[in-house]
Structures are given as structure tokens and as C-alpha cells.
Amino acid sequence: xxxxTQPKVVHRRGKDTVKSWPLPDxxxxxxxxxVGIGLCLVAAGLILFMLNKGLQYxxxxxxxxxxxxxxxxxxTGGFLAPLLGTVILTLVGTIIAIPLGVATAIWIVExxxxxxxxxxxxxxxxxxxxxxxxxxxxxxxxxFSNGIFSFMSFRALGGAVAGRSFLTAGAxxxxxxxxxxxxxxREALQQVPAQVREASYALGKTKWSTIRKVLIPTARPGxxxxxxxxxxxxxxxxxxxxxxxxxxxxxxxxxSAPIVSTLRGTGSTLTSYxxxxxxxxxxxxxxxxxxxxxxxxxxxxxxxxxxDILSRRSKKEIV
Amino acid sequence: MNSPTPLPPIKRIDxxxxxxxxxxxxxxLGAADAxxxxxxxxxxxxxxxxxxxxxxxxxxTKPAVRNVTLPVREGEVLALIGPSGCGKTTLLRSLNRLTExxxxxxxxxxxxxxxxxxxxxxxxxxxxxxxxxxxxPNPFPMSIFDxxxxxIREQAARRPSKSALAPLVREALEDAGLWDEVGxxxxxxxxxxxxxQQQRLCIxxxxxxxxxxxxMDEPCSALDPKSTEIIEELITRLREKVAIVIVTHNLxxxxxxxxxxxxxxxxxxxxxxxxxxVFNAPRAERTQxxxxxVFG
Amino acid sequence: xxxxxxxxxxxxxxxxxxxxSSLVLVLITAMCLFVLLKAWxxxxxxxxxxxxxxxxVDDQLAAIFNSPANPAKWDxxxxxxxxxxxxxxxxxxxxxxxxxxxTLAAVFIVEFAPPSVKRVVSPVVRLLAAVPSVIYGxxxxxxxxxxxxxxxxxxxxxxSVTFVVQLSGASLGVAVVIxxxxxxxxxxxxxxxxxxxxxxxxxxxxxxxxxxRWRVMWTVVVRSARPAIIAAAVIAAARAIGEGIMLAMVSGxxxxxxxxxxxxxxxxxxxxxxxxxxxxxxEGLSVKPFGxxxxxxxxxxLFASLMLSLGGTLAKRxxxxxxxxx
Ligand SMILES: Nc1ncnc2c1ncn2[C@@H]1O[C@H](COP(=O)(O)OP(=O)(O)O)[C@@H](O)[C@H]1O
Ligand SMILES: [Mg+2]
Numbered sequence: 001x002x003x004x005t006q007p008k009v010v011h012r013r014g015k016d017t018v019k020s021w022p023l024p025d026x027x028x029x030x031x032x033x034x035v036g037i038g039l040c041l042v043a044a045g046l047i048l049f050m051l052n053k054g055l056q057y058x059x060x061x062x063x064x065x066x067x068x069x070x071x072x073x074x075x076t077g078g079f080l081a082p083l084l085g086t087v088i089l090t091l092v093g094t095i096i097a098i099p100l101g102v103a104t105a106i107w108i109v110e111x112x113x114x115x116x117x118x119x120x121x122x123x124x125x126x127x128x129x130x131x132x133x134x135x136x137x138x139x140x141x142x143x144f145s146n147g148i149f150s151f152m153s154f155r156a157l158g159g160a161v162a163g164r165s166f167l168t169a170g171a172x173x174x175x176x177x178x179x180x181x182x183x184x185x186r187e188a189l190q191q192v193p194a195q196v197r198e199a200s201y202a203l204g205k206t207k208w209s210t211i212r213k214v215l216i217p218t219a220r221p222g223x224x225x226x227x228x229x230x231x232x233x234x235x236x237x238x239x240x241x242x243x244x245x246x247x248x249x250x251x252x253x254x255x256s257a258p259i260v261s262t263l264r265g266t267g268s269t270l271t272s273y274x275x276x277x278x279x280x281x282x283x284x285x286x287x288x289x290x291x292x293x294x295x296x297x298x299x300x301x302x303x304x305x306x307x308d309i310l311s312r313r314s315k316k317e318i319v
Numbered sequence: 320m321n322s323p324t325p326l327p328p329i330k331r332i333d334x335x336x337x338x339x340x341x342x343x344x345x346x347x348l349g350a351a352d353a354x355x356x357x358x359x360x361x362x363x364x365x366x367x368x369x370x371x372x373x374x375x376x377x378x379x380t381k382p383a384v385r386n387v388t389l390p391v392r393e394g395e396v397l398a399l400i401g402p403s404g405c406g407k408t409t410l411l412r413s414l415n416r417l418t419e420x421x422x423x424x425x426x427x428x429x430x431x432x433x434x435x436x437x438x439x440x441x442x443x444x445x446x447x448x449x450x451x452x453x454x455x456p457n458p459f460p461m462s463i464f465d466x467x468x469x470x471i472r473e474q475a476a477r478r479p480s481k482s483a484l485a486p487l488v489r490e491a492l493e494d495a496g497l498w499d500e501v502g503x504x505x506x507x508x509x510x511x512x513x514x515x516q517q518q519r520l521c522i523x524x525x526x527x528x529x530x531x532x533x534x535m536d537e538p539c540s541a542l543d544p545k546s547t548e549i550i551e552e553l554i555t556r557l558r559e560k561v562a563i564v565i566v567t568h569n570l571x572x573x574x575x576x577x578x579x580x581x582x583x584x585x586x587x588x589x590x591x592x593x594x595x596x597v598f599n600a601p602r603a604e605r606t607q608x609x610x611x612x613v614f615g
Numbered sequence: 616x617x618x619x620x621x622x623x624x625x626x627x628x629x630x631x632x633x634x635x636s637s638l639v640l641v642l643i644t645a646m647c648l649f650v651l652l653k654a655w656x657x658x659x660x661x662x663x664x665x666x667x668x669x670x671x672v673d674d675q676l677a678a679i680f681n682s683p684a685n686p687a688k689w690d691x692x693x694x695x696x697x698x699x700x701x702x703x704x705x706x707x708x709x710x711x712x713x714x715x716x717x718t719l720a721a722v723f724i725v726e727f728a729p730p731s732v733k734r735v736v737s738p739v740v741r742l743l744a745a746v747p748s749v750i751y752g753x754x755x756x757x758x759x760x761x762x763x764x765x766x767x768x769x770x771x772x773x774x775s776v777t778f779v780v781q782l783s784g785a786s787l788g789v790a791v792v793i794x795x796x797x798x799x800x801x802x803x804x805x806x807x808x809x810x811x812x813x814x815x816x817x818x819x820x821x822x823x824x825x826x827x828r829w830r831v832m833w834t835v836v837v838r839s840a841r842p843a844i845i846a847a848a849v850i851a852a853a854r855a856i857g858e859g860i861m862l863a864m865v866s867g868x869x870x871x872x873x874x875x876x877x878x879x880x881x882x883x884x885x886x887x888x889x890x891x892x893x894x895x896x897x898e899g900l901s902v903k904p905f906g907x908x909x910x911x912x913x914x915x916x917l918f919a920s921l922m923l924s925l926g927g928t929l930a931k932r933x934x935x936x937x938x939x940x941x
Binding site (some may be wrong): 442455461 | 823824838
């Protein structure tokens, strides 16, 4: 009233300067900044570099034509087949991984008996998550070359089973997505409040129908997130493709049944295409490798960040 | 020290939100003037360590402390009382600028330490001179020794050796009345101590750097009666060494350990005076309502 | 009797879910058995010397590949020391650098970065984690390797080791740089989570005692998040050990053991770990003794990653008490 005529001093932050710190602390502080900014610069550099190469070399022609045999980069065609291969393989892998991952998460969170088995399964999934994909691939080749799995791939005249196909590669790829789907489903289920379950039981619903009608719908965003991350991983993996899909130039069908023939057949993906067209592979067509890598990068980033953007938008609608 | 400037009268709270037990007309202007006189500089012959002058703090647009003026004097224990949510913790944390950890907090007014604006002091410097004990005991996950030595180590330009630290650690633990219990086990993990011991360890930790002011935010609210008693005795003993500001919602405790009592209500300072005066002859109506039930 | 049939279907649901979940255990067991059985001849022919040194490992691999058709005359002799050494060297060096970098980065993200910067850095970390390894490899082989080969390695340096190994730019140094970049984001994510989970009371307590913001992080927050740093290192090590594609592209793919005594040249020497060896030789898996030798390398990787998973689980245990879930 009487003294409020002059403006008051406003304090948000008092003096707290890094300059007053001892030298080692200042060095550590600036190292933190340097590392943080450094990471941003590396990421920006990587994206800009790929963008530059992508805009330079990607053309509709490349995307819509198949690879071909040729002596230089102008003759070797595009990467339609690898692009389709990535899509098919990702779908196969995800379709196998979702039921497995969701079922396991439900069993762990809602039943989890016997406790020991549940704990073993959880560790098992961690082991799968930690197993190098090259080992998964090479194991898959061993497994699926067995006679009983001949329906999944190609049996040569001598009776040897090739073990290489979209189905076998997809089966192993599902193991890459499994831990991600499992973890995010488990988190989502654990966050469902106990009252929700109790309310459903109070209505006389059984546990199983509670899971189906209440828990799975509630956990759906978590399942979706895990699935998107898993798809990103599958699309980005190369080792399993090189070993289990054959990395053939075209999609080679096996048999004549419409979809099955493709699934049993071999092919390539964007990752193996990039690998084979780099100086490390046989193709050595850097421009094509860059173009395919750019498309691959877009795809993987869309899978990793698309869910974020979608969920942010839906949250805004609710608020 | 500042020359006595005319202080703003204590603002009345919104009448619709004031307790209706007593007719608000009885909350006479005389009380406000008497309190303004009591908090004014020079109202006591003891040395003033800190002075809070016309301090207001808001979280975003929500005010938590409004136009508070208070002295913190050497050799005295200042007890802050008031109902929960009235801004005691906020006021206390502003004294060593811990409120700055909350992004939304904005303060106006001034706080001085020995006459210097605390906002012009380095935060680290201020906080080693104005130390704090929290509501929940928060010993670090280290040995008892390392806990007590923490502040000394952090303040030294060069890491002091363990043998140089030992007497300082012992003194702090003795001040906190913990030496007899843990003196033989200084390398035990602090988290294994009981709740009361942990809180005394936190007091020792805060005392180790020989602060000028010790802030305590409901230091006994998480403790059992026995530990509470020990800590209250401790506060009584410590008052000669360090100026203490203690927040408590327990009126008996304020009565037992306080020399001066400040009563806050909805962010305002409603009453300030000596323990006897506030509890036996409260000047403001709202103080009467609040402390009235205690000694009946 | 509707109730008992409901109860029966309940039980059936639980059993089917449990069975489906246990598949993963069956699979791991099968994986260990299949790979080990296939690999066994290679191990049993060489004994512990499988890991030993002697001769040129690439020549040995070629000899195995060209074994005569008669199974009695199959060649199995191999000494994989250079490959083992390369695997260990790459993993240890990149994880060691990764620990430092990711701890600093996590502290930055959790504590020092202003909110606006934080909003940028967190997605950046996720982005770096999401980039497929073949893209890292591509940039490595087309940009970094030529740069190192043309500008950083002088002719004098090339000539100094010309009788031992060719220096092309594909090297330990480039491999470590890219590998570190690949494993750092996941470490940052784990460590930052743990730093955030450290009780606020400890942080405030340390600040209130007059410690500066770096010392608060270092002496209290990072210190109590040590289990997370170990867990992050273990998980990152599993990634690094198993990275085949990128390393097949930038490591030079030579079964050579870089020699630290060569001074700076050490950094420019090529090498090839187990995983990259498998990638490079994927075509020959059906050739009997050769395939078995390659499977033996896979068995070593499998064993190492099992041990690391186990170690990771143990390292993560103390984290649970802060409520960090990984
Ligand atoms: N970090 C914060 N952010 C926003 N509001 C806060 C914060 N801390 C306290 N407040 C609000 O400020 C008021 C005073 O709180 P506080 O100082 O903790 O009271 P007391 O300690 O007396 O119980 C309360 O209304 C409380 O809700
Ligand atoms: Mg409080």
C-alpha cells in the first residue's frame, strides 16, 4: 500500500556461477556440455549428410525398378525388390513376435506362476535381447535346414533343405522384436491400476475375459509402441538377412501358391542391398547404396518417432 | 544495518477465508503495529544474522509467502509455526535459496546475511554459511564419517586428509550428541542407523562446516518421541553456537525449544514475539485461535 | 455345470499362456545345443589352442575351406587369437570410452541442460540409437575410411609396416569411433534413467551443504547410480561383441592383431572380430569343416553374450531398490 509505489526487486536465480568452482569441476562441467552438444552435432551431421546424398541419388526410377546385373552403376537397376523385401520381412517378423511378446507379458504380469518359471522366462527374454543377431541368424540356418522345416523354405533335388526364406528369416527376426514388445507390454500392464481389474472381477468377469476385454485394450498403446520399435529394429538388421534370407538380387519364389511362394522364397532387403552395394559387398555401387540407405533411414526413423507424434496428437485431442 | 524504514502494515487476509471463530473486528490494528515494531531492526540487542524484509514468494502465480519481515538473531531459536501449507517450508528454503531449485518459484523483497544480499552471494558460499536439516532424514549412502566430512571436503580448495578431518568430524558428532553412539563405527554405512540417529547425523553433517545459521524443517516429524526429545535437547544446547530457525507444526515443541515464535497463516506473518508473549498474550486474534487450544 | 467349465477354460488359458511363454526357454536351450554340437569338431580338434596363437588365421581359414572331400582328411587346424584379441580390444576400448562419454552426457541431460536444450538432446540420443548399423558402416566405409587412409596415414607409416599388413584406412581407430557412437546412446538412456531415480533428498541435501552442482552429481548422484553404469556397460559390451556388419565394413577384415608397440600406427592397423568373421564367411557355411569352424565362433559369441546377460541381471539388481526398471 504505502511502499508498493517503487518496483520490487524480483529474484528468480541468485548468483550461482561456474566461474567460482575449482578448476577440475569446471572442466567436468564443460565436458558435459561438450559431450551433449557433440552428440547433437554428430546427429545433425549424420542426418544432413544422408539427406544430401539421398536428395542427390534417390529417384522414383530407383525405387520402382528392380536390381539388375550390370557392369556399372547406370545398369544395375533400382531397389524395388529390396524395399518390398524389407516390408515383407518386417511384417512376417512382427506378426510372429506380437502374439508371443504379448502373451508372455500377460502371463508374467497376470499369472506369473510358478514364480521360478516366470523369472526364468524373464531372464530368457533378456538373454534373447542380448544375443547378437548374427548368432540368431546362424542358429536359424542350422535349425531350419532340418527336414521337418522344409515347408518353410526350399528343398533341393538332393533332399538338402536350404533353410533360407522370408519365413525362416522372419522367424528369427521376430526374436529381435520380441524383447521390445514384451517389455513395453509388461510396463503397460503393470501401470493398469489394481482397481480396474477389481472392478472387472466385481462385475463377475473371469480373469481371462478381463484380460481380453479390459487389459489388452488398456495396454494397446504400450503394445503399439513396442511393436513400432521392434519393426524399426527388424527393418534395420542386416546380419540375419545376409545369412537367412539369402540376399539374392530378386525375390525368388518357391512353388506356385500365391503368397506362400514368396514367403518360402529368398530375397533381399534394403539393409542387405546397402551392404552389398558398399565397397564391402560385391556390387560396389556407392550411389545406390546411399540412395537405399536414405530410404531405409527414413523408414526406421518413421517407425521410431511416428508413434511419438501420433500419441502426442491423440493426447492433445483428449486434453 | 539498514536504518529503520517505515514498514508496510501487515495485510489482512481475505475475510471470506479467515476462520470465523472470533469476530475479525477484534483483530485490531494495534496488533499489527506491535508486530511491525517487534520485527523492526534494533528491537533487540542481540546481533542480527539474517534479515528477511518484505519477502514474497510465489510458485508461478500462486503466492506462498506474502510480505514477510523477520529477523534471525544470534543466540536465539526462531520457531516458525502455522497450519500446514501456510508457507513455512517455502520461507525457510528461501533463506539458503533452495527455492531456486523449483523453476516456477519467484521471490520479491530482500534477504540479507550479516547485511549482505544473499542473492549476490555465490549459492555454494551461502549454503555453507546457512545450512539446512530436512524433514526426512537424508544421510548419503556413504559411511558415517564421509557423511559428516562431506561439507568440509566440498568446501576445501584442496582435499583435506582423513586425519585432518577426524577432529572436526568428532566435534560435529559430539555437538549432535551422536559421538557416544557411533564414535567406534565411523566407517559403518549411515543408512543402517535408526531414524533418530540418521536425523542427528544430518544435524552433525550440517554443523560440520560451522555455519552461521542452521535451518531445520520439521526435523522431528518423522521420528519417535524418544528421538524427538533428544533432538529438542540438542537444539537447546546448540543455540549458543549457531542461530537456529526451526519450522514445526507442533506447538508444544515450539514452546519448548523456541526463544522467538513467528506464526504464519496463508503465507502472511500474523504474529511475532517471544515465546511467553506469543503463547500467553497473543496480540492477533488468529494467533489466539491457533494457540488457544494448546495450554487449555 | 457352467461354473466348472468356466474354471476349466480359465485354467486352459493360464496353461496356454505359460506354455507360449516357456517357448523362449526351449528356444535358448535349442540354440545352445545346436550351435555347440555343430561347433564341437572344431573345438575338439584344436583343444584350448583354438584360442591360441600361431600362423596366419586367414590362411588357416582358407585351408579349412579348401579341405579335401574325404571327411577323414578334413582340416580343422585354427588358432583364433588375432580374432579373439580383436573382439576383446574393440569391445573393451569402446565400452571404456562409452562409459565416460555416456556418464557425462547423462549428467548433462539430467542436470545441466536447460529445458530447451533437453528437448533437443533426448530425441537426438534416441535417433542415434535407432540408426541401423549398416548405415553407420556405410558412412564409415565411404567417408571415414578413405579420409583416414588418404589424409591421416602418410606413406612413411604405410611403408613402415608394409611387410606385415596393408594400411588402407579401415582400422582399429575408425572401428572404435563408430562402435562407440553406436553403443553410447543405449548407455546414456540407462544411466540417465538411474540418475533421475536417485532420491531428490540426497541431491538437495548435498546442495544445502554448499557443494556445487557438478560435485553434487559426481559425489552423490552418479555415485549412487554406479550399478546402472555397470549394467549399461554390460549391455553395451553385449552389443559391441555381437556387432558384425558395421565392423565387417570398416575394420579392414584382416585376421591381424594390431600391436600397441607400433605406437600411433597401432590405431591405423586393421583387424577383424568374431562377428565380422562370421559375416564375411556366411557363404561358406555349408562347406563342412569350414561351417563347423564358423559355428565355433558363433558358439563363443553365444557363450559371451550369455555371460554378459547374466552379469547384466546381477548388476541391475541393486537398481530395483530405486525403482529403476530396465
Ligand atoms: N514446489 C512447489 N510448487 C508449487 N507449489 C508449491 C511448491 N511447494 C509448495 N507449494 C505451495 O506453496 C504453499 C506453501 O507450501 P509450504 O511452504 O510447503 O507450506 P508448509 O511448509 O507451511 O506446510 C502451499 O500451498 C503449497 O501447495
Ligand atoms: Mg512444510
